[in-house]
Amino acid sequence: MNEILAQVLTVGTLAVILAKTTPILLAAIGGGLSQVGNILNIGLEGLMLVGAFAGIAIGAVTNPYVGVLAALGAGVLLALVYAVASLVFKADYIVVGIGTNLLAIGITVLLLTVLYGNAGVTPGDVKSVLPKIDLGPVGDIPVIGPIFDDHTILVWIALLLVPVYWFVLYRTRYGVHLRAVGEDEPAALAAGIRVLRVKFLSIIVSGALCGLAGAQLAMASVGSFTAGMTSGRGFIVVAAVIFAAGRPVPTLVVCLIFGAADGLADRLALGGVNSSLALLTPYVITIAALVIAALRIRAAVTARTRRGLAQLTA
Template sequence: MSALEQILTAGTLFVILMKVAPLLLAAIGGAFTQQGNILNIGLEGMMLIGAFTAISVGSAFDSALVGVVAAVLAGLALSLVYAAGTLWLKADFIVVGIGVNLLAAGLSVFLLQVLYGNPGVTPPSASITLPRISLGPLADVPVLGTALNNQTALVWLALLSVPLASLVLYRTRFGVHLRAVGEDADAAAAAGIRVTRVKAQSILISGVLCGAAGAQLAMATLGSFTADMTSGRGFIAVAALTFGLARPVRTMVAAFIFGAADAVADQLGIAGFNSNLALMTPYVITILALVVAGIQFRRIRGAKASATPTPQVA
């Protein structure tokens, strides 16, 4: 079997879906804040603290469900820190996002040392994995059946988050208010919209989804936590939502591109390609996507500027 045949299989699609799920959950969470004109750089830290909490709490209670709930609450708590810093203390959201990431990285290493005596990884005794969902007879459907069978519930949640996010953003009062705040906060405030509250709600949504993303990342296969295990996936999620212009469907497409690159990189390593070159693949694609997104934003700004009427001087 050739290297290409080893890569293009239903098994690879299974791995792609597994890797896309945390990226997609985090990217959709970031899309909510971006719709409110907040680029949430703290997605990485929220994912990381969610991953640690999922393993530590889930293994302590010997329950994957408890671990997921704890991860969501941890992501929510860190998003509260982000909201307090940006909305109430009026700090720059990029700086606060970097601080949140550093806080999550340092706190997770500190808790690893305190709880397990090892700052690098949780011990084998602290291990918990998510249960898999069997499709039964539907698993025999060619390609898709194999790819979707025995995935975790969080993979299905990630896929469902796209239509749900579209529904919330474009069919609810909150979504209308959030998009109005993102377009022009002053005009939204003049219309009676509580700008700070709407932005805070979008940040909390991102924290919840990032916590779930961390749980999927840590509990889907390994069932353990290692320091800095997100390895830049939060920033890749930021790239996905940027490339997708914070629109759920486009963000999902971008997340699938990055997830596919990650999965293909794994398969390239298995097929015997240089592992360092394979590991570079997702990040190279991320950089290219950000360049394309930058060009798109420039065109959009140019179109808006040309559409704005020039005031006439009497």
Template sequence: MATLLGVLLAVLRLELGADAIIAGIGLNLLASGGTAYAVFSLLDDKGGTSGLKSGSLPTVTLPGIENVPVLGDVLSGQNMVTWLAFLAAPFVAWLFYRTRFGFHLRAVGEMPDAAASVGIAVRRVQYTGLALSGALAGLAGVFLSMGYVSFFVRDMTAGRGFIALAAVFLGGMRPWGVFLAALGFGAAGALAVQLGSLDVPPQLVATIPYAMTLVALALYAWRRKRRGRAVPAAASL
């Protein structure tokens, strides 16, 4: 389903000329309302599928590490999707910088007209890229509903998609940079969970991941502005 939404976004943006941001927000609203309607139609429950016995994805136990203090708790017993996410970082880096498709994808993303002039099928690359991004986003949704918990609740993402978007910008739109930024945001979320067990106001704890997102976006904007000033200065030399 997430892959189909990625293709639908491609149709709205590439074929109908819709603004990518507005189309993305519209698809998010469609997904939120559509899933709630589907759950209510099938289960007569507006809240979610907590009353339905549903499966969960298996965890991965690492022999020899699970009994190591601290390290065993961090690495062993993690959900399968967590390890897929770790493997996705080197895979995407390899795909972007070591394959013909990755070269075409970067060329189309930066200068589609120039890419078309050398024979690259721009539309096909754009559709494929958006479909793949939708599939990866769907994998995150699978983790939330079948890994983090074992049921679906409407709007259970709780704004995490916008945090992921901030990680993309903070990481300079490069696979390893985004990976490190995502780890930073994940650490902020884990810190919020740990502080929740202490005598800290829950309202303050809940703001930690989102406050970090705002700080990260401010740093990205500052870095981009500084880079923009440096380019004219270098050109004048």
């Protein structure tokens, strides 16, 4: 037990947690943006998956940074399909999200087969790994340096997007309109807000960030693509979005918790703990988060109902 704890409780583990948090955080910011507009996008898994494939496929024949742009573009393209189906043709958001995930799985397996003759994984010579950023003297600072040194640029983008997300949400006209749409869509329409455009943009940005999340997932260390490699992380992101209710700081905190669970699962597996048991950890935390979120929402609805009844009685 002491040997396992010694291997898990290290500065290296914190660095792994930061790397594991990044794809979850990127996708959660995107999902949170659409959630604020009252769109629960459960297609985040599919958006991440196509981003991961595009990043590897394009990055392998060009360079990793072009691969990242391709991942972003792939996420936007699939998000466009989601937006048109749900906003233009008025299909149910949940149904379209399920369809988005299935479409992403089918497309990536088809492209793997057509391009590489293997429906499971890209060939060994198809690799694209994002370079790590060396912080120089900063990396030599005890404890802090090793945590933040040698990460991809997407890690820094994810961290910088948290204050950017807060600013957009609370200090811009678009953020005000998005929150108004999410809180009371008929009132927003009456106020002259272009609801369709506001929601459409939130979905497109969500797709772009999920594409970046997929790029980080595939290109940070492995550098290859495996069918279904998101492994349910998109649904973990949905849980984070629901729990944080689209708020920037809670989103960061919840994503760090999920990233810690994922990182610790890897470290426990390396320490000799049963790998299947260790890998259950993130999903157990996901279920707990959803239960807590459901209880919180129920309490809020009950309180709102009681206030309404009290006002009617008065």
